[in-house]
Amino acid sequence: xxxxxxxxxxxxxxxxxxxxxxxxxxxxxxxxxxxxxxxxxxxxxxxxxxxxxxxxxxxxxxxxxxxxxxxxxxxxxxxxxxxxxxxxxxxxxxxxxxxxxxxxxxxxxxxxxxxxxxxxxxxxxxxxxxxxxxxxxxxxxxxxxxxxxxxxxxxxxxxxxxxxxxxxxxxxxxxxxxxxxxxxxxxxxxxxxxxxxxxxxxxxxxxxxxxxxxxxxxxxxxxxxxxxxxxxxxxxxxxxxxxxxxxxxxxxxxxxxxxxxxxxxxxxxxxxxxxxxxxxxxxxxxxxxxxxxxxxxxxxxxxxxxxxxxxxxxxxxxxxxxxxxxxxxxxxxxxxxxxxxxxxxxxxxxxxxxxxxxxxxxxxxxxxxxxxxxxxxxxxxxxxxxxxxxxxxxxxxxxxxxxxxxxxxxxxxxxxxxxxxxxxxxxxxxxxxxxxxxxxxxxxxxxxxxxxxxxxxxxxxxxxxxxxxxxxxxxxxxxxxxxxxxxxxxxxxxxxxxxxxxxxxxxxxxxxxxxxxxxxxxxxxxx
Amino acid sequence: xxxxxxxxxxxxxxxxxxxxxxxxxxxxxxxxxxxxxxxxxxxxxxxxxxxxxxxxxxxxxxxxxxxxxxxxxxxxxxxxxxxxxxxxxxxxxxxxxxxxxxxxxxxxxxxxxxxxxxxxxxxxxxxx
Numbered sequence: 273x274x275x276x277x278x279x280x281x282x283x284x285x286x287x288x289x290x291x292x293x294x295x296x297x298x299x300x301x302x303x304x305x306x307x308x309x310x311x312x313x314x315x316x317x318x319x320x321x322x323x324x325x326x327x328x329x330x331x332x333x334x335x336x337x338x339x340x341x342x343x344x345x346x347x348x349x350x351x352x353x354x355x356x357x358x359x360x361x362x363x364x365x366x367x368x369x370x371x372x373x374x375x376x377x378x379x380x381x382x383x384x385x386x387x388x389x390x391x392x393x394x395x396x397x398x399x400x401x402x403x404x405x406x407x408x409x410x411x412x413x414x415x416x417x418x419x420x421x422x423x424x425x426x427x428x429x430x431x432x433x434x435x436x437x438x439x440x441x442x443x444x445x446x447x448x449x450x451x452x453x454x455x456x457x458x459x460x461x462x463x464x465x466x467x468x469x470x471x472x473x474x475x476x477x478x479x480x481x482x483x484x485x486x487x488x489x490x491x492x493x494x495x496x497x498x499x500x501x502x503x504x505x506x507x508x509x510x511x512x513x514x515x516x517x518x519x520x521x522x523x524x525x526x527x528x529x530x531x532x533x534x535x536x537x538x539x540x541x542x543x544x545x546x547x548x549x550x551x552x553x554x555x556x557x558x559x560x561x562x563x564x565x566x567x568x569x570x571x572x573x574x575x576x577x578x579x580x581x582x583x584x585x586x587x588x589x590x591x592x593x594x595x596x597x598x599x600x601x602x603x604x605x606x607x608x609x610x611x612x613x614x615x616x617x618x619x620x621x622x623x624x625x626x627x628x629x630x631x632x633x634x635x636x637x638x639x640x641x642x643x644x645x646x647x648x649x650x651x652x653x654x655x656x657x658x659x660x661x662x663x664x665x666x667x668x669x670x671x672x673x674x675x676x677x678x679x680x681x682x683x684x685x686x687x688x689x690x691x692x693x694x695x696x697x698x699x700x701x702x703x704x705x706x707x708x709x710x711x712x713x714x715x716x717x718x719x720x721x722x723x724x725x726x727x728x729x730x731x732x733x734x735x736x737x738x739x740x741x742x743x744x745x746x747x748x749x750x751x752x753x754x755x756x757x758x759x760x761x762x763x764x765x766x767x768x769x770x771x772x773x774x775x776x777x778x779x780x781x782x783x784x785x786x787x788x789x790x791x792x793x794x795x796x797x798x799x
Numbered sequence: 800x801x802x803x804x805x806x807x808x809x810x811x812x813x814x815x816x817x818x819x820x821x822x823x824x825x826x827x828x829x830x831x832x833x834x835x836x837x838x839x840x841x842x843x844x845x846x847x848x849x850x851x852x853x854x855x856x857x858x859x860x861x862x863x864x865x866x867x868x869x870x871x872x873x874x875x876x877x878x879x880x881x882x883x884x885x886x887x888x889x890x891x892x893x894x895x896x897x898x899x900x901x902x903x904x905x906x907x908x909x910x911x912x913x914x915x916x917x918x919x920x921x922x923x924x925x926x927x
Contacts, residue, residue, distance in 0.1 A: 795838060795889060796857050798831040799896040 379448065389460055390437065393500060396467055397426060400474060400493040408482045419487040422494050429497040436504050440511070447550075449543045450740060451747045455510045463503055470496050515540045520750050520769050524549055528565055528763040531557055536772070543746040546758055549767060550738060558722040560763055563688035567621075571614060575607065625686075632683045633720065639679040640712045643672040647706065669703035684719065692728055693719065737761075808885065811917050812877055812907040817868040819902050828896060828904065829863020830856050830870055835889030845873035847911065853877075854884045854892045856908070871910060878907040 401423075404412055415423075478489060515538035522545070525532050533556050537545055581599045647668050663671065680698065684690040705715040718727060740746055741764075742756035752771035757764050819826035834843060836852045845855045856874045859866050876884045879895045887895070896904060 796831045796833045797889065797893045798858070798860075799828045799893060 379445065385460070386441065389463060390441075392467060393463060394430065394434065396470065397430060397493040397497050400496065401426070401490060403479070404483075404486060404489055407479070408484075411482060411484045413484050413486050415486055415490070419490050422487070422490045426490070426494050426497055429494070429501060433497065433501055433504065436501075440504070440507060447547050449547065449746075451543060451745075453544075454541065454747050459503070459507050459510065463500075466499065466503065467496075514538065515544070519772060520545075520752070521772055522549065522750075523768050523770070524553070525766045525768075526557060526560070526763055527766060528560065528562075533557065537750065539749060541747050541749055542742055542744065542754065542756055543740060545750050545769075546738075546740050546746075546756065546767070549765070550758065553765065554725050556724060559692065559725045559728055561688065561692070561722060562762060563691070571618070574614065575612075629683075629686050632679070632686050636676070636679040636683045637712070637716065639676040640716055643676045644712045644715075646672050646675075649709070665703040665707040666699075668706050669699050673699055673702060680719065689719070689722065692722075694729070697729055808877075810877065810909045811913045812909045813869075813913060815868050815870055815906045815908055817864050817870065817904050817906065819904070820864045826897070826899065826902070827863070828865050829860040830865040831858040832876070832889075832892055832896070833857040835892055836886060837888045837890075846875070851875075852886075854887065854889075870906070870908065874908040874910050876906055876908050880905055 474492070477483070478492075483489065517538050518536035519539050520537050521534060522537055523532060523534050533552070535549065535552055537548055540548065581603055647663075650662065677695075681690070684693060701718065702715060737760065739759040740756060741759055742754075744751075744754060744756075746756075750769050752769060754769040755767065757766050759765075817828050819828055832854050834840070834846075834852060834854045838852065840846065840852045841849050843849065843851070843855060845857070846853070854876045856865075856870060856872055856876065859870060859872050876892075878884055879892075880901065882895050884892055884895070
């Protein structure tokens with residue numbers, strides 16, 4: 273019944289666009305529904321002769337007529353691809369409006385917190401060194417050689433710390449995760465506590481008592497910078513190194529067409545694992561093509577459309593749940609007994625489609641090869657000699673494109689990829705191939721097989737908004753048997769995790785001199 | 800004993816009758832065979848013509864029934880109980896020799912020394 277609900281959506285849109293034709297369609301469909309009823313009576317169904325309940329209950333009848341209509345309007349596949357794009361556009365626009373307000377706020381908040389913490393961390397050692405000179409300059413011992421040496425070490429360590437923090441933390445954020453990144457938050461808290469405890473000690477022991485031993489103060493500042501460098505080392509290990517060792521093997525399945533890929537991940541939280549998987553998704557999975565799924569949907573509609581369940585006992589029967597259950601059981605039994613020839617149709621349809629695709633492909637390959645023979649790269653010497661009909665790559669592409677355009681368009685239509693490639697993008701690709709001395713086969717490869725989503729124009733990166741659906745908390749780590757879903761507008765990716773087992777490896781030593789062979793004379797049997 | 804495929808073979812043969820010995824559940828003859836049309840004839844140490852794919856006796860168990868009956872190592876078996884052994888696979892030969900319902904096998908075997916013996920006797924017998 274799920275397919276019927278999606279169909280209702282499609283039929284609603286197609287109905288909306290063809291408002292003028294709607295009434296005409298209705299009357300035509302009523303005729304068709306009558307003939308369909310007579311067809312279904314021949315097969316084994318839970319069927320009754322046209323009896324009282326049907327004629328008497330006008331509401332039920334109206335619903336049934338509408339049911340038939342919906343079945344009819346969807347089998348006439350009227351440009352679902354166009355409508356699906358418009359539906360996605362609408363959803364995308366609304367989502368863009370939503371997220372631009374909420375997420376930016378959070379991003380700026382974390383950015384400001386990070387900047388404040390960074391400033392605190394960098395200015396603290398400098399403050400430790402400068403404050404005694406400001407507050408009690410007369411009492412302070414003068415700085416000897418060792419002390420001045422320590423100044424150099426503080427300076428360089430601060431510089432190294434600055435570069436390290438810039439390298440690790442000041443990278444453009446690549447994603448907005450739903451929950452806070454636990455390790456980063458812990459590290460920030462640790463650094464804050466650390467710096468505060470140093471300030472506390474400094475304030476009590478040095479500022480209050482106005483210590484004169486300046487070398488001690490400088491050494492104290494140096495120890496602070498050393499400890500900060502060690503915290504940075506801890507940050508590298510926790511944030512970058514820990515998840516490098518593969519620990520789990522995840523299996524990612526796309527819900528619409530069943531594409532499966534497997535990846536190895538380390539010990540990550542669910543949200544970070546989801547991010548890693550999405551980055552792999554864009555390069556490994558072939559692009560999602562909704563046009564290829566329409567065939568199975570129409571078949572599913574045909575399965576359900578042939579059966580009708582009539583309520584013989586009249587409405588208002590008690591135990592409604594039991595009725596529904598027995599109705600569905602009856603439908604399943606009837607469907608099993610019905611002599612269904614849809615497998616035959618599928619087989620021949622697929623064979624025919626494959627043949628058509630191969631024929632179109634052959635024509636396309638020949639057309640492209642021929643088109644490529646019309647242009648040739650001009651050498652350096654020739655360029656000086658004949659400035660006659662010289663073209664740059666874009667013009668050359670435009671010159672040879674018309675001879676292959678028709679074959680290419682027919683091929684794309686047959687393989688239902690025509691919405692992925694626009695004329696402009698094809699010409700651009702052709703110019704690119706000509707510039708880089710590629711063969712016709714290299715040019716065609718991106719049209720013959722559906723590539724990963726990265727290959728197509730930015731319009732096809734429709735889903736940058738992903739929703740993580742998980743039963744466990746998304747900041748908890750991956751475990752054996754974790755299942756979660758990444759949902760976007762058109763489809764969802766279902767991810768299951770398995771732990772990589774502990775591998776016990778043993779060794780066996782083979783002496784190189786032990787490889788000895790004899791000829792086997794003939795197989796000998798004793799009788 | 801030159802062997803031309805497709806042409807009839809004429810050799811001097813010796814008739815040997817071996818009674819199978821009952822050893823537990825098996826009936827054994829006391830020798831090992833090698834060769835066959837599915838084997839590599841080039842590795843046969845006993846054949847004169849290295850393209851001969853016949854069945855040869857490769858080993859005789861000392862004191863076994865085959866040795867007592869007069870079988871020698873290097874003999875080529877031409878027939879077993881009337882069945883031809885010149886164009887058989889190794890497995891078919893084994894089966895012909897190890898039939899459980901036969902207690903006696905009558906072999907026709909040939910060896911180089913037989914030819915020489917015949918020539919010698921023909922040569923020594925001078926015709927008038």
